[in-house]
Amino acid sequence: MILKYVTRIFYAVLAALGLMLVFYISDARARKAYLGETGAIALEEGRYEALLPGGFHMKDPLFNQEVTIDGRPFLVVIYEVGYYESATDGIHVAKEGITVLLHQLDGDPLEDMFDVFIHADASGTHPYLGYHVDPLDLYSVLNQDTGESIIMAADYPDDLMLLSLDIMDDIEGEKLLYQLTLDIALADLSIKAKLEAHANANQRIPTEDFDDVVVIPRVRIDTSQAVLIGILIYIVSVSALTYGLFFFKRKRLGKKAPTEGVLKDIEKLNKNRHSTP
DSSP states (O other), X not given: OHHHHHHHHHHHHHHHHHHHHHHHHHHHHHHHHHHHHHHHHHHHHTOGGGGOOSSEEESSOSEEEEEEXXXXXXXXXXXXXXXXXXXXXXXXEEEEEEEEEEEEOSSSOOOSEEEEEEEETTTEEEEEEEEEOTTSSEEEEEBTTTTBXXXXXXXXXXXXXXXXXXXXXXXXXXXXXXXXXXXXXXGGOOHHHHHHHHXXXXXXXXXXXXXTEEEOOOOOOOOHHHHHHHHHHHHHHHHHHHHIIIIIHHHHTTOSOOOHHHHHHHHHHHHHHHHOO
């Protein structure tokens, strides 16, 4: 009896965990589908700013050049981006950095993840992670410590220049696929100063473009329909399984044909009943 209840509790826990898993998988698939559809259009139209992280970017890219990486054509686009970090006593503080986008134009894809190294003039080499922006023909560079696709200027307090960027063939790969010359002067990054000056002068964070600073629109992806369909399919499937496991067998109990031994016992009982005066 106890084992029966334990089994049912365990089954209920598994069903609840399965429901959570269906929710997250349905949501992730819907977001991936949205990114694949809208991102592909943005790449085709050359609107790389639509794929930038952060809250703001400078109107013109710092770098926009077609290169060949391991025999495959890429368009490398680098934007200066920034966002507001905090606001204390009406004083807004912003952060700034650069985002690297590598749009593959043709050929076999790179690895989904690979090492990237940035060389600065004073502090030397800084490791990053190159990654595939699935499902697009696009790659970017991630700071693994912060999880941001922004190379922050604050990480280079003793440097004047970002000299170059190395693209390796894999994680812990030994083959250098390409070295991109950056020559980006950190002092030339201006979006942090512009964001702080604008917000502190107007006592609010800007919601529209100003000067040469462009607002990156926040996109809200509605995944409710995909999630609802996934949950309904899961509930129907689990309900059918539950009925089969816990109720169908019980209803069929006693409906099976009696065995030969049982038939003989019944026959004996009938004989004894008729022979009794």
